[in-house]
Amino acid sequence: MKRRILSKEYFPGIPKIPYEGPDSKNPLAFKHYNPDEIVEGKTMKEHFRFSVVYWHTIRGTGSDMFGSGAWLRPWEDGTNSMEMAATRAGVLFEFCTKLGAPFYAFHDRDVAPESRNLRETNRNLDRMVKVLKDYQRETGVQLLWGTACLFAHPRYMHGAATSCNADVFAYAAAQVKKAIEITHELGGAGYVFWGGREGYTTLLNTDMKRELDHLAAFLHMAVEHKKRIGFKGQFYIEPKPKEPTKHQYDSDAAACLNFLRQYGLLEHFKLNLETNHATLANHTMQHELEVAGAAGALGSIDANMGDLMLGWDTDQFPTDIYLTTQIMLTILKYGGFTTGGVNFDAKCRRESFEPVDLFYAHIAGMDAFARGLKIAAAIRHDGRLAEFVKNRYRSWDVGIGKQIESGKVGFAELEEYALKLGEVKGLESGRQEFLENLINEFI
Numbered sequence: 149m150k151r152r153i154l155s156k157e158y159f160p161g162i163p164k165i166p167y168e169g170p171d172s173k174n175p176l177a178f179k180h181y182n183p184d185e186i187v188e189g190k191t192m193k194e195h196f197r198f199s200v201v202y203w204h205t206i207r208g209t210g211s212d213m214f215g216s217g218a219w220l221r222p223w224e225d226g227t228n229s230m231e232m233a234a235t236r237a238g239v240l241f242e243f244c245t246k247l248g249a250p251f252y253a254f255h256d257r258d259v260a261p262e263s264r265n266l267r268e269t270n271r272n273l274d275r276m277v278k279v280l281k282d283y284q285r286e287t288g289v290q291l292l293w294g295t296a297c298l299f300a301h302p303r304y305m306h307g308a309a310t311s312c313n314a315d316v317f318a319y320a321a322a323q324v325k326k327a328i329e330i331t332h333e334l335g336g337a338g339y340v341f342w343g344g345r346e347g348y349t350t351l352l353n354t355d356m357k358r359e360l361d362h363l364a365a366f367l368h369m370a371v372e373h374k375k376r377i378g379f380k381g382q383f384y385i386e387p388k389p390k391e392p393t394k395h396q397y398d399s400d401a402a403a404c405l406n407f408l409r410q411y412g413l414l415e416h417f418k419l420n421l422e423t424n425h426a427t428l429a430n431h432t433m434q435h436e437l438e439v440a441g442a443a444g445a446l447g448s449i450d451a452n453m454g455d456l457m458l459g460w461d462t463d464q465f466p467t468d469i470y471l472t473t474q475i476m477l478t479i480l481k482y483g484g485f486t487t488g489g490v491n492f493d494a495k496c497r498r499e500s501f502e503p504v505d506l507f508y509a510h511i512a513g514m515d516a517f518a519r520g521l522k523i524a525a526a527i528r529h530d531g532r533l534a535e536f537v538k539n540r541y542r543s544w545d546v547g548i549g550k551q552i553e554s555g556k557v558g559f560a561e562l563e564e565y566a567l568k569l570g571e572v573k574g575l576e577s578g579r580q581e582f583l584e585n586l587i588n589e590f591i
């Protein structure tokens with residue numbers, strides 16, 4: 149296979165995207181994302197660790213339940229050959245370089261075609277890893293995380309680690325073993341487990357307890373293999389409540405944390421939270437981030453947004469500044485990303501079919517996050533919001549509150565206290581509308 153080190157241009161006429169500032173009218177320039185600008189002691193580049201996904205940006209076709217692929221991708225030859233796989237790698241690295249995205253993320257099957265058997269498929273992967281490694285070296289673009297596609301092939305129709313069929317579990321284990329190894333080989337900062345079909349469509353045919361035990365055993369094997377090969381990247385679970393299954397076991401952040409804790413896995417995993425998954429679970433993204441952050445498990449985010457009028461996983465690019473502000477307020481509160489980053493698990497609309505739309509979409513997402521960061525930093529610098537919250541809980545800093553928090557009193561002492569108290573006095577307004585208006589001052 150011929151290696152093409154950025155020798156061919158797949159996005160002709162599109163330059164390296166510059167930062168031109170808020171007054172620019174150039175659609176191929178950043179108005180807010182300035183990689184070198186320092187916010188709260190770190191550059192924007194360091195804050196976000198933006199990542200481009202292989203599956204939507206390179207492998208997406210614009211197909212949906214009602215129609216086949218619709219996107220113009222002049223470099224595609226209609227096959228899934230190894231030649232084509234190498235070409236797509238060139239497309240990805242040119243895209244990341246021109247966009248200025250320092251990271252990318254992939255499923256094993258995104259980068260190399262599945263072959264007649266596992267041995268040949270793994271050989272394809274090994275050949276592609278060499279290509280990817282060369283591109284990484286040449287461009288400086290790094291792997292944020294790798295993962296295995298355990299949901300597309302028909303063998304995974306009943307799940308992978310939670311399949312009713314033990315051979316499927318074994319096959320999935322072999323696939324994940326290899327996916328972790330190639331992620332390690334490529335210097336990946338992390339590895340994600342998204343349980344695409346780890347759930348059920350009907351409880352009539354499902355032994356839930358047995359399936360959960362199997363999932364835990366699977367993850368313990370992964371942890372053990374990680375140690376064996378010396379992979380230092382972070383393991384993440386990515387919650388999602390449904391789609392493609394009716395119910396997915398990793399339904400939300402709280403369910404994941406409970407599962408990890410129950411099976412003794414918590415120290416080995418953090419969460420990779422995705423906005424549209426949060427909303428499918430009837431949560432806000434900020435809720436999911438708070439749940440993970442409070443448990444010390446806030447790892448990384450899959451950045452996108454859904455559509456309230458549709459209600460399924462539309463994976464739209466995140467352009468809502470209220471959303472990015474809330475996300476960045478919480479990310480900053482918990483100290484920012486270490487191994488994780490802002491991974492655009494997002495796709496263009498079917499109607500946005502031209503290659504240039506990929507740039508417009510990512511620029512829109514990056515600018516929305518940059519604005520969210522600047523707004524969140526301004527709110528934090530102003531201090532009124534944090535002061536309000538701190539003040540709201542001030543009864544816990546003294547007297548009986550302090551005694552409760554420090555574990556010095558129990559029900560008996562509190563009964564004695566309440567009997568003396570009479571009625572509770574001094575309740576204060578929650579001031580929601582006042583606070584919403586305060587936030588609007590900064591938007």
Ligand code: XUL
Binds near residue numbers: 203255386450461493
């Ligand atoms: C699916 C999803 C996945 C994971 C990786 O909804 O988000 O693409 O991020 O498997």
Ligand code: CO
Binds near residue numbers: 386450
């Ligand atoms: Co995702």
